[in-house]
Amino acid sequence: MTLRSEDSFLALIDRYFPNTHAHMPLGRGDDCAVLRAPDWMCLTADMFVEDVHFRRTYFSPEDIGYKALAVNLSDIAGMGARPLGFALNLMATGRESDEFCEGLVSGMADLAREHDLPLVGGDLSRGPALAVAITMWGKSQKRFLLRRNCQPGDLLFCLGDVGLARCGLSVLERDDESLRWRFPEAVEAHLRPQIRLEQAQTLGEFEQVRGLMDVSDGLMQDLPRFVGPGFGVEVFMSESEVHPEVVEFAREFAGLPGVEQALLGGEDYALLGAAAPGASHFLEREFPEILWLGKVVERSGIYLDGARLDLKGFDHFGADFPEHSEDGE
Ligand SMILES: Nc1ncnc2c1ncn2[C@@H]1O[C@H](COP(=O)(O)OP(=O)(O)O)[C@@H](O)[C@H]1O
Ligand SMILES: Cc1ncc(C[n+]2csc(CCOP(=O)(O)OP(=O)(O)O)c2C)c(N)n1
Ligand SMILES: [Mg+2]
Incomplete structure (x- = not known):
C-alpha cells in the first residue's frame, strides 16, 4: 500500500x-x-x-x-x-x-x-x-495581463469553448452511458480541460490587448469581475458560434438558448480578453478560432439583445449548483 x-x-x-x-x-x-x-x-x-x-x-x-x-x-x-x-x-x-x-x-x-x-x-x-x-x-515575457483594465468600447473575446465543460459535468452527473456517447467533447472538456498557455503568452505581446483572465466560474460570474465595477457587457455572440454539443444539450435538457447556456458555463478554463477595437483584424489573423463575445459598456450588467440577463454562474457559497434541477429532475 x-x-x-x-x-x-x-x-x-x-x-x-x-x-x-x-x-x-x-x-x-x-x-x-x-x-x-x-x-x-x-x-x-x-x-x-x-x-x-x-x-x-x-x-x-x-x-x-x-x-x-x-x-x-x-x-x-x-x-x-x-x-x-x-x-x-x-x-x-x-x-x-x-x-x-x-x-x-x-x-x-x-x-x-x-x-x-x-x-x-x-x-x-x-x-x-x-x-x-x-x-x-x-x-511573463513582457508584462502581466490583468483584470479590470478595460475601456468602454473595448472588444471582449474568448479563446476556447464556453459552456462545454458545464454540459460535460451535467452529462457525467447523470450516469447514463448513452449520453456520454452523444456529448463526447463536453465530457472531455470537463475531465481534461485544455489550457492555452502559448496563446496567452502570445496575447501578452500585443499592446492592444488590454487584459486577460481565465474563465473558471462561468462568464456570467467572471465577465463582471473582468470588466470591473461601473462597467458591463453587451453580448453579441450568436448561437452559431456556440459549440453544437452545448446548443443541443441546452435545448434538450436545460430549456435554454445555446448562448445563455454558454454564458452560464463553469470550469471552461478558456481565456477571456479585452482588446482595443482596432485590434480585431490582427487578432483574427493570429487566432482564427477567436470568439468575439461582445463589447464593454459604461453601465453594469450583462446585456443580450438589449435585455439585462439574470443568470447565476458558480459560487462555492451561493445556492446549490443546479446540475440536477435545471431540467426539472
Ligand atoms: N483563502 C484565501 N486567502 C487569501 N486570498 C484568497 C483566498 N481565496 C481567494 N483569494 C484571492 O481572491 C482572489 C479571487 O479568488 P478566486 O475567485 O479563487 O480566483 P481564481 O478564479 O483566479 O482562482 C484571488 O486573488 C485569490 O488569491
Ligand atoms: C461534483 C461537482 N459538483 C459541482 C461542480 C461544479 N463546480 C465545482 S467548482 C466550479 C467552479 C470552478 O472552481 P473554483 O474552485 O471556483 O475555481 P476558481 O474560480 O478558484 O479558479 C464548478 C462549476 C463540479 N465540478 N463537480
Ligand atoms: Mg481560485
Whole structure:
C-alpha cells in the first residue's frame, strides 16, 4: 500500500518527479525548497476537492492528477505568463490503493513534464476526503495581463469553448452511458480541460490587448469581475458560434438558448480578453478560432439583445449548483 506511510508516498512522488531543476537549487527533502527567482513572479493557488470539484466515480485517478494541475496552469495563463514550478498539498483518506495513488501522481507528472515544471515540495495529511491543493508560480515575457483594465468600447473575446465543460459535468452527473456517447467533447472538456498557455503568452505581446483572465466560474460570474465595477457587457455572440454539443444539450435538457447556456458555463478554463477595437483584424489573423463575445459598456450588467440577463454562474457559497434541477429532475 502506497499510503501505509508518508515516506512510501514521497517515494512514489520521487519516482515521477525529478528533484533537480535549474530554478531549484534545493528541492524536496528539507524544511523548505530554495528557488532561484528569475524576475518578477506571479503566484496562484487553487484547491481541487472530492465531491466539490470532481467525483471518483467518473474521474480516473489520472484525470484527477491532470485537472488539479491544469486549473492552476489556467490561472498562470490568465496572467499571460509562463509557469515555472509548483507545490503540492495532498489530503487523502488513507484508503486509496497503490494503483489509485500511482494514477493520480502519473497523470499530474505527465502534464508537469510537458511544461518542464519542478515539484518543489508540499505536504501530506490524512483527512475525510481527497483534496489536492496546488500553489504555482510563473513569470511573463513582457508584462502581466490583468483584470479590470478595460475601456468602454473595448472588444471582449474568448479563446476556447464556453459552456462545454458545464454540459460535460451535467452529462457525467447523470450516469447514463448513452449520453456520454452523444456529448463526447463536453465530457472531455470537463475531465481534461485544455489550457492555452502559448496563446496567452502570445496575447501578452500585443499592446492592444488590454487584459486577460481565465474563465473558471462561468462568464456570467467572471465577465463582471473582468470588466470591473461601473462597467458591463453587451453580448453579441450568436448561437452559431456556440459549440453544437452545448446548443443541443441546452435545448434538450436545460430549456435554454445555446448562448445563455454558454454564458452560464463553469470550469471552461478558456481565456477571456479585452482588446482595443482596432485590434480585431490582427487578432483574427493570429487566432482564427477567436470568439468575439461582445463589447464593454459604461453601465453594469450583462446585456443580450438589449435585455439585462439574470443568470447565476458558480459560487462555492451561493445556492446549490443546479446540475440536477435545471431540467426539472
Ligand atoms: N483563502 C484565501 N486567502 C487569501 N486570498 C484568497 C483566498 N481565496 C481567494 N483569494 C484571492 O481572491 C482572489 C479571487 O479568488 P478566486 O475567485 O479563487 O480566483 P481564481 O478564479 O483566479 O482562482 C484571488 O486573488 C485569490 O488569491
Ligand atoms: C461534483 C461537482 N459538483 C459541482 C461542480 C461544479 N463546480 C465545482 S467548482 C466550479 C467552479 C470552478 O472552481 P473554483 O474552485 O471556483 O475555481 P476558481 O474560480 O478558484 O479558479 C464548478 C462549476 C463540479 N465540478 N463537480
Ligand atoms: Mg481560485
